[in-house]
Amino acid sequence: MIQLQKVTFAYPSQIQQPVLRRLSLNLRMDICTGLTGSNGAGKTTLGLLMMGLLQPVDGQVLINGKSISDIPLHQIGRQIGYLFQNPRQQLFADTVLDELLFPFILQQTDSAEIRKRADKLLTLFQLARRKNENPLRLSTGEQKRLALAALMMNEPDFLILDEPTNSLDLASRRVLGDLMTERIRMQKGLLLISHDQPFVSQYCQSVLFLDDKKIQEVACAT
Ligand SMILES: Nc1ncnc2c1ncn2[C@@H]1O[C@H](COP(=O)(O)OP(=O)(O)OP(=O)(O)O)[C@@H](O)[C@H]1O
Numbered sequence: 001m002i003q004l005q006k007v008t009f010a011y012p013s014q015i016q017q018p019v020l021r022r023l024s025l026n027l028r029m030d031i032c033t034g035l036t037g038s039n040g041a042g043k044t045t046l047g048l049l050m051m052g053l054l055q056p057v058d059g060q061v062l063i064n065g066k067s068i069s070d071i072p073l074h075q076i077g078r079q080i081g082y083l084f085q086n087p088r089q090q091l092f093a094d095t096v097l098d099e100l101l102f103p104f105i106l107q108q109t110d111s112a113e114i115r116k117r118a119d120k121l122l123t124l125f126q127l128a129r130r131k132n133e134n135p136l137r138l139s140t141g142e143q144k145r146l147a148l149a150a151l152m153m154n155e156p157d158f159l160i161l162d163e164p165t166n167s168l169d170l171a172s173r174r175v176l177g178d179l180m181t182e183r184i185r186m187q188k189g190l191l192l193i194s195h196d197q198p199f200v201s202q203y204c205q206s207v208l209f210l211d212d213k214k215i216q217e218v219a220c221a222t
């Protein structure tokens with residue numbers, strides 16, 4: 001479970017105007033939870049706090065009862081996969097295939113099994129024919145699919161997806177939806193940050209609403 005206990009967060013440049021104020025919530029790690037709310041409400045900020053990429057000004061974030069400040073970032077990264085709202089923020093390799101293989105080559109854990117997993121994911125996300133291309137030359141939707149495929153290489157226990165359906169065509173939405181359904185069946189949950197109401201309603205078992213005026217009130221909508 002991911003827990004936020006009375007979390008207050010403000011960006012350093014706007015320290016007098018917290019984005020989140022004394023926000024508490026419990027997030028189950030075996031279901032799909034949706035997170036919606038208006039632009040600027042703090043959804044992305046909340047996701048980054050849950051990954052330890054931002055630190056609260058007050059209060060704390062716990063993962064399975066342990067304070068996130070005591071867990072090294074690379075350990076959180078192995079457990080939780082994070083899809084950035086802008087996929088370009090997480091693409092850094094020279095080719096599509098290397099985007100999936102790079103961490104394994106770096107850790108010298110590359111193997112035939114890893115190559116097979118990469119091929120399978122590239123096929124699933126319809127990128128197999130693009131595997132030698134530069135990720136930055138892909139379309140936005142393709143970049144999103146590549147970022148998703150790269151995340152799945154780690155087989156994370158939990159996913160935080162920030163606006164994953166932005167720029168995705170119908171076929172890709174279905175691939176993502178099926179993948180999410182399969183994960184839930186395996187009790188590997190996710191947080192779906194999204195303005196895509198139909199997608200949230202279709203795939204989430206619980207929905208949180210973050211209101212920019214009453215940030216402390218996170219209500220379960222379904
Ligand atoms: N790096 C930053 N420095 C200063 N302020 C920031 C920074 N990033 C975000 N903010 C501000 O924090 C508030 C919350 O932003 P956030 O990106 O979390 O909103 P969001 O709910 O994800 O919005 P959207 O639906 O548009 O994605 C906004 O007012 C934004 O301007």
Ligand SMILES: [Mg+2]
Nearest residue numbers: 043044045085
């Ligand atoms: Mg956002």
